[in-house]
Amino acid sequence: MQSNYKRLGDYIKEVNIRNRDLNNYPLLGVSIKKVLMPSIANIIGTDMSTYKLIKKNQFAYGPVTSRNGDKISIALAEKYENALLSQAYTVFEVVDKNELHPEYLMMWFKRAEFDRYARFMSHGSAREIFSWAEMCDTLLPIPSPEKQLEIVSEYKIIQNRIQLNNQLINKLEETAQAIYKQWFVDFEFPDENGLPYKSNGGEMVYDKNESSLLPKEWKIKSISNIIDVRDGTHDSPVPVKIGFPLVTSTHLKSYSISINETYNISLEDFININKRSRVEKHDILFSMIGTVGLTSYVLYDEVNFAIKNVALFRTSKLKGIGEYVLFFLKSEYMKLYLSSNPKGSTQNYVTLNFLREMPIVLPHTHILNNFEKVAAKIIKKIHLRFKENDVLSRIENLILAKMTKIEMEEVAY
Structure with missing residues (x-):
């Protein structure tokens, strides 16, 4: 098999063009997710003429690998015709796209085996x-070029389906948030006649403590007066090869983990952590450190993981409250509340x-119960899309994994 492998250097060349004309192109960075993304660097007063130019179908990678864990930061410019990059990145391109398709090469870079290879081949004392x-x-x-395009096409079908699902998930999320705002911020929930409450004469009462108007008999309370709020461990148990997963803030997704x-x-360790923070179906997990506010609604029938640096909202113990608390935690009000948090000088x-x-x-x-019926249907649709994406992601990885086997089959003939 190795005899049919080609040296990549025979197909690519480095590109080192600086922004001497001071073009106002977007400044990008390369993430460990292998995509180009807008840079958040402060460039006020910076000499932009030293920054590198990258064009569509060119690659960029960060040679320093010791700060990225198991990943190497590398990406293909697909969305931008022209952009700027820090001098720290290496820019390169395929010499002849009729021999090596850039998207095929990017697929190879996405393989976990390439990350392991790049980390193994990295050298250096202070930094690798x-x-x-x-x-x-x-x-x-x-x-062959034809086979490359066939593989790329197969891969892009899966990617496009995942992207479509993500768009549908975003639309469903927006719909749920709009309903939440209409009912619990604007107080236009359906009254006994099915009409919007506030605009149809629903009685509003002034709350002196909160200096706000609320529907009659509604109250404002600390969330711990309504549900149990706990947290997981803040320690770092020793990893083992076979055991129970330890979910941290970085592993939270909206409706999956x-x-x-x-x-x-x-x-x-699993038993010790779960003594005070056992996660159950319909509980809500909330990131307490790093990207504070990542929220995940647990929809697993069996929950066999422990949590670290994650808050646990025990909504599973109260019927009808879970969906309401979930979209409260995802609301604009919650973002404002978190921004008032004084903690975290170097890390939030x-x-x-x-x-x-x-x-x-x-x-x-009865308003909570009505909201539960509406929101549960939306959540179910979102969850199905997430589950489909999980399957599609596994297919993606299978396509990447069989790139070597396809070549072996061709040699066998």
């Missing part, structure tokens, strides 16, 4: 670097008491 010479010495199978990206802990975080004390409107039970 995957040099341009090492990049050029990379070996990979390069089938990135279980495959966690590390495992022993049964003893919130304390458990801060979350327990946050005020929340407590509506009538």
Whole structure:
């Protein structure tokens, strides 16, 4: 098989063009997710003439690998015709696109095996670097141009389906948030006649403590007066090869958990953490550190993971409250509340008491039950899209994994 592999350096060349004309192109960075994204660097007073230019179908990668964990930051410019990059990145392009298709090459870079190879081949004492010479010495199978395009096409069908699902998820999320705002912010929930409450004469009462108008008999309370709010461990149990997943803030998705990206802990550690923070179906998980506010609604029938640096809202114990609390935590009000948090000089975080004390409107039970019926249908549709994306992601990885086997099959003939 190796005899049919080609040296990548015979198909690519480095590009080192600086922004001497001071073009006002977007400034990008390369993420470990292998995409180009807008840079958040402060460039006020910076000499932009030294920054590198990157054009569509060119690649960029960060040679320093020691700060990225197991990933190498590399991406293909697909959405931008022209952009700027920091001088720290290496820019390169395919010499002849009729011999090596850029999208096919990017698929190879997305393989976990390439990340492992790049990390293994990185050198340096203070920081490890995957040099341009090492990049050029990379070996990979390069089938016929027709076969490359066939593989790329197969891969893009899956990617497009995932993208479509994500668009549908966003629309469903927006719909749920619009309903939440209409009912619990604008107080236009359906009255006994099915008409919007406030605009059709629904009685509003002034709350002296909160200096606000609320529907009659509604109250504002600290969320811990309504539901139990706990947190997971803040320790770092020793990883084991076979055990129970430890879910952290970085593993939270809206309606699923990135279980495959966690590390495992022993049964003893799992039991100790779960003594006070056992997660159950219909509980809500909330990121307390880093990207504070990531929210995940647990829809698993069996929950066999522990949590670290994650707040646990025990909505599973109260019927009809889960959907309401979920969209409250995702609301604009919650963003404002989090922005008032004084904690975290170098890294954002919130304390458990801060979350327990946050005020929340407590509506009538029958209004909560009605919202549950509406929101549960939307959540079910979102969850199905997430599950489909999980399957599609596995297919994506299978396509990437079989890139070497396709070449082997061709050689066998």
